[in-house]
Amino acid sequence: MSWTRERERGGAALRLMAWIARRMGWRVSHALLYPVTAWFMLSAPARQREAMRRFQRRALGREPGWPDLWRPYFVFAATMLDRVYLLQGRTEGFEIAVSGLEALDAHIAKGAGCVLLGAHLGSFESMRTLADRGCPVEVMAFMYEANARLANAVFSALSPEKAERVVALGRADSMLRAKECLERGGLVGILADRRPAVGEDRVVPVPFLGQPAPLPAGPHILAAVLGAPVMLAFGLWKGPRRYEIRFEEFAERVVLRRAAREADLRDSVLRYAARLEAVACEHPANWFNFYDFWEEMGEAAASAPAAVPEAAVGRRAVLALPAAAPLSLPASAQAGGLEGVMAALAAVRRSEADFTESKEIAGLADTLPSSGTLLWEAPSTLEKQVVEPFRERVxxxxxxxxxxxxARGERQEVNLDQAPEVRALVEAIRSTLAGDLATLRRHYEVSFEGALPAWTVVLHPLSARVRAVVQRVEVRGEGGAIRWFQTVGNESSVMRVTPRP
Known part of the structure; x- marks a missing residue:
């Protein structure tokens, strides 16, 4: 599985957060990060959470708990919020410490330019603030854009002039633009920790946290071709609006000798991996590779989603919990239309069902299934037990x-009163099961299609915050039983339900 095929999530939510940040200020926006992070975590597919656990287990040297899993999601959200302000040059309230700047200044003074190798570790945007503080040379970032078009569009609109300094790798003129920037004595930044997204798919498997990881060869080959000095660069989040920017010497030149090209290339990637590992262990919450970094899980082991944070944020069910609370209903729906269906649902006080769920996962060409059981107990208890691909309970x-x-001793509790967006998503499921039309209409525009025995209820969120996550919820039934539950938004999920007798 490659990260390049993961569906981008949260474009609408990102636009909403950018709007709030610009109009209501940093403090209000920062407070909203807590429910946002909670939602992304809860809706994150099992595959993604497992990938993050594997990184944390190796970086921390112990079994990670829920606080460990929370931190990278929260820090990622915090850096996205800060990016709104940094792109606009609004650095008041920010503390940005810098180390290694003297070595970088020395390379700049020589006029030969410099290649900066970074990683998806912390905030690359924080490093670009140095250019705004009077960097004497041009700074240009090279990146793969295919997996972040929505986010790039949002941030480009905030600062079109800075967007021009970002060049998409894989285009015909990418190498030429990098060469021209260095010839002008400028700085070229490249993130070097992910498999290439376009062009040759060449990687060098090297040890990383005790297991072989496929790191890209391209940035090292590019550095060798450009013939410029190379430094490592990291922009580490240390706390609210606090960053540490590190520059470290890496190589005066990356040299790939004709007679020992592969050995030299491997040596360069190994040295990069060693430094990345050290910094990642020191600051594990800054690790933003939310995917199977070691490419060791395989499709079977991943039979669970991966793009949400991912329903954290691509297409899939809105809550990784009961993305489809169905359940057996009485077969007698005496009245017709919406009211008749609601009355049939309300008559069920307890029901059990088996489910199979298919999620569209950005990292795989096919959908990923999960299965288990659902339990509804009136007036307000809904339980989802996932049995395959591994056991979870919501x-x-x-x-x-x-x-x-x-199996991992993990438990997390959320107060719905403190997370109104999550409550709205929960009520799409729970209030439908309860036949509580009044509560549904507090959160959704409710429409009804068909007629008994086959019917469909469609829910469109009234809240702009909820619409940023999910655009439509669709429930289908036959007679007095729900058979289908679908959410469509940043990610999508379809659950098929078989009520138990």
Missing amino acids: VVSGDRLVYERP
Whole structure:
């Protein structure tokens, strides 16, 4: 599985956050990061969470808990918020410490330019603030754009002039523009920790946190061809609006000798991996590779989503919890239309069902299945037990949502009163099961299609915040039983339900 095929998530949510940040200020926006992070975590596919656990287990040297899993999601959200302000040059309130700047200045003084190798570790945007502080030379960033078009569009609109300094790799003129920038004595930044997104798919498997990881050869080959000095660059998030920018010497030149090309290339990638590993272990919450970095999980092991944070944020069910709370309903729907369906649903006080769920996962060419059981107990308890690909449990009761993964001893609890967006998503499921039309209409525009025995209820969110996550919820049924539950938004999920007798 390659990160390049993962569906980008959260474009609408990102636009909303950018709007809030510009109009309501940093403090209000920062407070909103907590429910946003909670939603992204809860809706993140099992595959993604497993990938993050594997990184943390190796970086921390112990079994990670929920606080460990929370931190990279929160820090990523915080850097995205800060990016809104940094792109606009609004650095008041920010503390940015810099180390290694003298070595970089020395390369600049020689007029030969410099290649900066970075990683998806912390904020590359924080490093670009140095250019705004009077960097005497041009700074140009080279990146793969295919997996972040929505985010790039949002941030480019905030600062069109800075967007011009970002060059998409893989285009015919990419190498030429990098060469011209260096010839003018400028700085060329490249993120060197992910498999190439376009062109040759060449990687060098090297040890990283104890296991072979496929790191890209391209940035090292590019540095060798350009013939410029190379430094490592990291922009580390240390706390709210606090960053540490590190520049480290890497090589006066990356030289790939004709007679020992492969050995030299491997040596360069090995040295990069060693430094990346050290910094990642020192600051694990800054690790933003939310995918199977070692490419070791395989499709079977990943039979669970991966793009949300991912429903954290591509297309899939809105909550990784009961993305489809179905359940057996009485077969007698005496009245017709929407009211008749709601009455049939309300008559069910307890019901169990088996489910199979298909999620569109950006990292795979096919959808990924999961299966398990659902339990509904009126008036407000809904439980989803995932059995395959591994066991998870989500319970919503009253105003509390609880996630558990018993095999790892993990448990997290969310107060729905403190997460109104999550509550709205929960009520799409729970209030439908309860036949509570009044509550549904507080959160959604409700429409009804068909007639008994076959019917469809379609929900469109009233809240702009919820619409940033999900555009439509569709429930289909036959007679008095729900058979289908689908959410469509940044990610999509379809759950098929078989009520138990």
